Structure formats: structure tokens, C-alpha cells
Amino acid sequence: MVCGARVKSDPALYPPGPAPRVTWPGGKSVAVWVAPNLEYYEIDPPAHPQRKSWARPHPDVVGYSHRDHSNRVSHWRMADAMGEHGFPGSVSLSVALCDHHPVVVADAAARGWEFFSHGIYNTRYAYGMSEDQERAIIADSLKTVREATGQTIRGWLAPALTHTENTFDLIAEAGLDYTCDLYHDDRPTSVATKTGRLTSIPYSLEVNDHYGFFIYNMSPRAYADALVRQFERLADEGGTVMCIPLHAYLIGQPHRIGPFADALRRIAADGRAWPTTAGAICDHWRAQQP
Numbered sequence: 001m002v003c004g005a006r007v008k009s010d011p012a013l014y015p016p017g018p019a020p021r022v023t024w025p026g027g028k029s030v031a032v033w034v035a036p037n038l039e040y041y042e043i044d045p046p047a048h049p050q051r052k053s054w055a056r057p058h059p060d061v062v063g064y065s066h067r068d069h070s071n072r073v074s075h076w077r078m079a080d081a082m083g084e085h086g087f088p089g090s091v092s093l094s095v096a097l098c099d100h101h102p103v104v105v106a107d108a109a110a111r112g113w114e115f116f117s118h119g120i121y122n123t124r125y126a127y128g129m130s131e132d133q134e135r136a137i138i139a140d141s142l143k144t145v146r147e148a149t150g151q152t153i154r155g156w157l158a159p160a161l162t163h164t165e166n167t168f169d170l171i172a173e174a175g176l177d178y179t180c181d182l183y184h185d186d187r188p189t190s191v192a193t194k195t196g197r198l199t200s201i202p203y204s205l206e207v208n209d210h211y212g213f214f215i216y217n218m219s220p221r222a223y224a225d226a227l228v229r230q231f232e233r234l235a236d237e238g239g240t241v242m243c244i245p246l247h248a249y250l251i252g253q254p255h256r257i258g259p260f261a262d263a264l265r266r267i268a269a270d271g272r273a274w275p276t277t278a279g280a281i282c283d284h285w286r287a288q289q290p
Helices: 061-084 102-110 131-149 167-173 209-215 220-237 254-270 278-287
Strands: 030-038 090-093 114-117 189-193 196-200 240-246 273-276
Touching: 030 061, 030 102, 030 220, 030 278, 061 102, 061 254, 102 131, 114 131, 114 278, 131 167, 167 189, 167 196, 196 278, 209 220, 209 240, 220 240, 220 254, 254 273
Parallel strands: 030 090, 030 240, 030 273, 090 114
Antiparallel strands: 189 196
16 A cells, blocks of 8 residues: 555455445445545745656746636536536645635535545645644644635545655544545445544546546547446446546636536436535445444
8 A cells, every 4th residue: 555554455344356335325326426626736836855846947827827727717617517417526625725715615615515635735745744744734624624614624635646654544643534545446445544444435547637638638528428438337336436536727628618517417317326425425335334
């Protein structure tokens, strides 16, 4: 495992081979949760010795302004498409957005979306952090989101997907319930830590719009088709989880939002989806464990 041998799937709850079938509410086959990444990128962040924040020299006006499209325009396109087809959001939040763009956070809260932490800034990385530094970021996330939304975050997706060997132990220590930082299964699994257990909620790199458009160079329609094919296979298998990770500055562009909305329409119309949140998946899965 990425964060050390002591953080592992528990073989008592998840033996080798096919996982036990999970039952979702209403007899649905697949829990579908949408994870809008509401992020904040600094135009001139502090330099990190192990990773550059921007490909260009700072200040990277191009990179910053491209991503700022999320907070000015495309968040609303994305959110409206989700709401039209009955999909709530489980927000992967750069908690600094509460200070920099509170109107976006307020809009997500008004829609009844759930929040979990994606760190403070998406241009600051966990590599090399001490336990105290990482613990402070977790505490800041809890405090900031509670003050901004009234919610207590239950989950974690590491900032820019960067970790230390202590990450899982520290979020469990802080009382969080789930992590989105493992990509190893299509069903929830139990993760043992020093202080107890976390639930791993399936996230996705494969149908993440960042990978779809930046890595795989998909067209909008090819990406939408991939979402539907992902759903159909998981629904056929049953007892599974489908995550749709989004970034509004990508999926909310005018030429992409139509095919994306059509994919949501097709998934909703199929009848086998349980549109839900990461927290609800965590609760329903835990209720079925020994």
C-alpha cells in the first residue's frame, strides 16, 4: 500500500477473490456518486522541492485563468446538469475556496451537497510534511468547512493526490470516516489504521474528466460514452460503486456540457442507479459488515 504496510485492506472483511455482494437501497445495482472538485489554485504558490505547481514559470497566468473558469462560469453549468438529472454532489473541496470564492461554496451548500476535504490549496503538496503539519491541515479543513457550511467533513482526498506515510492514520485519528485515495476496487473496502478503521470509497482515475480530457485526449462524446459504458458494466455486476470525478473548468465548458448531461440522463433513465453521496455509501456499506 502507498502509505505503509500498517495501512492495509483487512482480509477478515475483504478476503482474496470476488468481494461479497453489497445491497443498495431500493434493490439498485450500483451506487453512483458524483465528485465535483471545487478547487483553488494559487497563481504563484510557494515552491515545493519535489514537485512543480505549474509547467510554466510563475506566475502562470494561463494555467490559473483556465482553472478559474470553474469559479466564474462553469460550476453553475455543471451543477445545473447534475441537479436536472437527480445527482447530488459530494464535493472534493480545496477548503481555501471558502475564503477566495465563498459564493461557489455557498451555492454547493444550498444545493444540499456533501463536502469532504481535498486539502487547503491544490497547489500545495503533502510530500515531506511532518505529522504535525499534516495534522494541522486536517484540523483546518474541519474548522473551515464547519464555519462555512455547518457540515462536519467525514472524508478525505489528499491535495493534488499527494500523501505521506501518515495520511490514513491521521485522518482516522481526527474522526473522519472515509478516504477516496485508493483506486483498487469497485466496492467499498475496510482500511486498518493505528486508531481504527476507515472505509475506502471507490474514486476513479479512469473516468475522471481530468484523465479523460488531459491524459486520454477524449472528445466530449467519447468521454460521455465511457461514463455510460462504465455504468452499464458495474450495474450488470451489481453491488458496485461508480464515481464520476469532475472539474467544472473541464466538464462545464460549452462544448462538453451537453454530452455530459446526456450521459447523466441515460444513467438515470436506466433504473439501476442509486444516485447518492460518498457519506451515504459509507453508511450503507458499514451497516452490512460483520
